[in-house]
Amino acid sequence: MSASTAPVKEGLRPDRKKTKLGYNVLGLVIAVVMAFPVYWLIISALRPNHEIRSYDQTLWPSSITFDNFARAVKQPNFGTAIQSSLIISITAVVGGMIIATLAALAVGRFRFTGRRALLMVLILVQMLPPTAMLIPIYAQLNAMGGLNEYWGVIVVYLVSTLPFATVMIRGFVVNIPVELEESAMVDGCTRMGAFRRIIFPLLAPGLAASSIFALVNAWNEYLFAYILMNEDSKYTLNVWLMTFTTERGTDYGALMAASTMIALPVVVFFMFIQKKMATGLTSGAVKG
Amino acid sequence: MTAADTKAAGPPLTAADAPQGGPLAKQPPGAGRPKRKKGALLPYLLILPAIVALAAVYAYPLVKTVIMSFQDMGRRELWTGESPPWVGFDQFTNILGDPEFWRVTLRTVVFMAVCVVATMAIGLLISLLMMRLSTWVRLTLTTALIAAWSMPLLVASSIFRWLADSDYGLVNTIIAKFAGDDWLGHNWFLDPVQGFTVIAALVIWGAIPFVVITLYAALTQVPAELEEAAQLDGASAFGVFRFVTWPVIKPVFIMVTTLSVIWDFNVFGQIWLLRGNKPEPDYETLGLYSFSKAFTSTSFSQGTAIALITVLMLSGVAVYYLRQLMKTGEVE
Numbered sequence: 001m002s003a004s005t006a007p008v009k010e011g012l013r014p015d016r017k018k019t020k021l022g023y024n025v026l027g028l029v030i031a032v033v034m035a036f037p038v039y040w041l042i043i044s045a046l047r048p049n050h051e052i053r054s055y056d057q058t059l060w061p062s063s064i065t066f067d068n069f070a071r072a073v074k075q076p077n078f079g080t081a082i083q084s085s086l087i088i089s090i091t092a093v094v095g096g097m098i099i100a101t102l103a104a105l106a107v108g109r110f111r112f113t114g115r116r117a118l119l120m121v122l123i124l125v126q127m128l129p130p131t132a133m134l135i136p137i138y139a140q141l142n143a144m145g146g147l148n149e150y151w152g153v154i155v156v157y158l159v160s161t162l163p164f165a166t167v168m169i170r171g172f173v174v175n176i177p178v179e180l181e182e183s184a185m186v187d188g189c190t191r192m193g194a195f196r197r198i199i200f201p202l203l204a205p206g207l208a209a210s211s212i213f214a215l216v217n218a219w220n221e222y223l224f225a226y227i228l229m230n231e232d233s234k235y236t237l238n239v240w241l242m243t244f245t246t247e248r249g250t251d252y253g254a255l256m257a258a259s260t261m262i263a264l265p266v267v268v269f270f271m272f273i274q275k276k277m278a279t280g281l282t283s284g285a286v287k288g
Numbered sequence: 289m290t291a292a293d294t295k296a297a298g299p300p301l302t303a304a305d306a307p308q309g310g311p312l313a314k315q316p317p318g319a320g321r322p323k324r325k326k327g328a329l330l331p332y333l334l335i336l337p338a339i340v341a342l343a344a345v346y347a348y349p350l351v352k353t354v355i356m357s358f359q360d361m362g363r364r365e366l367w368t369g370e371s372p373p374w375v376g377f378d379q380f381t382n383i384l385g386d387p388e389f390w391r392v393t394l395r396t397v398v399f400m401a402v403c404v405v406a407t408m409a410i411g412l413l414i415s416l417l418m419m420r421l422s423t424w425v426r427l428t429l430t431t432a433l434i435a436a437w438s439m440p441l442l443v444a445s446s447i448f449r450w451l452a453d454s455d456y457g458l459v460n461t462i463i464a465k466f467a468g469d470d471w472l473g474h475n476w477f478l479d480p481v482q483g484f485t486v487i488a489a490l491v492i493w494g495a496i497p498f499v500v501i502t503l504y505a506a507l508t509q510v511p512a513e514l515e516e517a518a519q520l521d522g523a524s525a526f527g528v529f530r531f532v533t534w535p536v537i538k539p540v541f542i543m544v545t546t547l548s549v550i551w552d553f554n555v556f557g558q559i560w561l562l563r564g565n566k567p568e569p570d571y572e573t574l575g576l577y578s579f580s581k582a583f584t585s586t587s588f589s590q591g592t593a594i595a596l597i598t599v600l601m602l603s604g605v606a607v608y609y610l611r612q613l614m615k616t617g618e619v620e
Contacts, residue, residue: 037444125342
C-alpha cells in the first residue's frame with residue numbers, strides 16, 4: 001500500500017529524500033538492535049569455546065566450529081527430551097484443535113443463550129496469572145497420581161490452547177459466507193455434509209494457522225512442564241535446557257547451540273504463519 | 289474478526305436459528321418443525337467438550353484456589369491426602385499484615401509501570417517510523433521484529449543472561465571499552481535495580497514486536513487523504529498526529545496497553561530464568577512470591593491466597609479490557 005504512495009510523496013518536496021534517508025537509517029539501526037540477541041545466539045553457538053570463556057568478547061568469531069552442537073547433543077536425555085516435547089505438544093494441539101473447532105462453529109454460526117458469556121470467559125481465563133492455576137493443579141495431579149505422567153501436562157496444554165484457538169478459529173468461521181453452507185443444504189447436504197464439504201476446506205488455512213500457533217505455544221511452555229515432571233527422562237526440551245546450568249556454572253556454548261536447535265523450528269513455523277495470518281486478516285478486510 | 293464481519297454473518301442466523309420465541313413469532317408456522325428444535329440443541333453439544341475442559345483446568349483450580357486460601361495446606365496434607373484444617377481469613381490477615389507482601393506488591397506495580405510505559409512509547413515511535421520507511425527497510429525491520437518475537441522465552445532469557453554475564457558477558461566488555469576496566473566482572477544482579485533493568489530490557493525487547501506490528505496495522509487504516517488535507521491546511525506534524533492519526537489508532541492502542549499491563553504484572557519466567565531458577569527475595573514479584581511460598585516454604589495455602597489477591601487486583605483491568613473489546617464489537 002505504502003509502496004505505491006511513497007514515490008508520490010517523495011516528489012512533493014526536494015527535502016523529502018533527505019528526511020527519508022534519515023528515517024531509513026534509523027529503521028535499520030532499530031532492526032539491528034532487535035535482531036542482535038538472535039544474532040548473538042547463533043554466533044555464540046558457532047564460536048569456539050575459548051572465545052566464549054573470554055573477557056574480551058568480539059562481535060565476530062575468529063573461526064566457526066560445531067563443537068558446541070556436538071556437546072549439546074551428547075548432553076544426557078537429549079533424545080528423550082525431543083520425544084517428550086513432540087508427544088506432549090502434538091497430542092495437546094490435535095486434541096485442542098478438535099474441541100476448539102467445535103466450539104468455534106457453535107460461537108460463529110449459532111446465536112444461543114450464553115454465547116457472549118462463553119466468549120467473555122474465553123478471554124478472561126487467558127488473563128489469570130499462571131501461579132493461580134499452578135498450585136491447585138499441582139495438588140490435584142498429585143492426588144490423582146498424574147505427576148510425572150505425560151497426560152497431566154497434555155491436559156493442561158490442551159486446555160490452555162482452547163481460549164485463543166476458539167476465538168481465532170471463530171474469526172475464520174464468520175468470514176465464510178453462510179450462504180455457501182445454506183445453498184449446500186438446499187441442494188440436499190446434511191448439516192454435517194455441508195460442514196465436511198464446504199466449511200472444512202475453507203477453514204483449513206485458518207485451522208493450520210491456529211494449530212501452528214498452538215504448537216509454538218506448547219513447544220515453548222516450560223513452567224508447568226518443570227513443576228509437573230520431575231523425572232529426568234521425561235523432561236521436555238525447554239526443561240532439558242535448564243540442565244546446562246549446574247552448580248559449577250553454565251556451559252554457554254552448548255546452551256546456545258541447544259537453544260538454536262530448539263528455536264529453529266519455532267522461527268520457521270512463525271515465519272510461515274505470519275503469512276497465513278496476514279492472508280486471514282486481509283481476507284477479512286476485503287469482505288468487510 | 290471485525291465488527292463488520294460479525295454483523296454480516298449475524299442477521300441471517302438470528303432469523304433462522306434463534307431458539308427464543310421473539311423472532312420466531314414473525315415466521316410461518318413451519319418454523320416450529322422438530323428439525324428446528326434439534327438446531328437449538330446443536331450449539332450446546334458443540335461447546336460441551338470445551339466447557340468440560342475449561343471447567344476442569346480453569347474453573348476447578350480457581351475454585352480450589354479460593355478453598356485452599358481459607359485452609360492451611362502444607363507438605364503433610366499434600367502427601368497424606370488428609371483434608372487440611374480450615375483457618376478462616378488467617379492466611380489473608382497474615383499476608384496483608386506482612387510488610388514483605390507490600391514491598392513485593394510495590395515492586396510488582398513499579399516494574400509493570402516502567403515496562404508498560406517504555407514498551408508502548410518505543411512501540412508507538414517505531415510503528416510511526418515504519419510508515420515513513422522505504423519498502424525494503426520496512427521488510428528488513430519486520431523480519432527482525434518477527435525473529436525477536438519468535439524466540440522462545442527460555443531461549444531469549446538464556447541469551448540475555450549470557451549477554452549480562454559478569455565474567456564473559458558482551459555488555460560488560462562493551463561498557464569497559466568506554467568506561468574503564470572496572471566494569472569487567474561487574475555483577476548486574478547484586479543490585480536489584482540494575483538486575484531489574486536487565487530483566488526489563490528482556491521484557492520490553494520481547495513485547496515490542498507484538499506492539500509494533502499491531503499498531504502499524506492500525507496506522508495503515510488511517511486515511512492518507514485526511515492526513516494530507518490536514519497538512520495542506522497548515523497543521524504541524526504533531527497536530528496531524530494528535531487530531532487525525534491518534535483518534536483512529538486510539539482503540540487499538542488502549543487495547544494493547546491494557547494487555548501489556550496484565551502481561552507485565554504477571555511477568556514470571558523472565559525473572560525466574562535470569563535468576564537461575566531461584567530468585568533472591570529482592571527479585572520476587574507477586575507471581576514469584578506466591579510460587580516460593582507454595583513450593584519453597586511448602587505452604588500451599590499461603591501461595592494460593594497471594595495468587596487470589598493478585599487475581600482480584602487484576603480483575604479490574606480485565607473487566608476494563610473486556611469492556612473495550614465489547615465496544616469495538618469483538619465480543620458480538
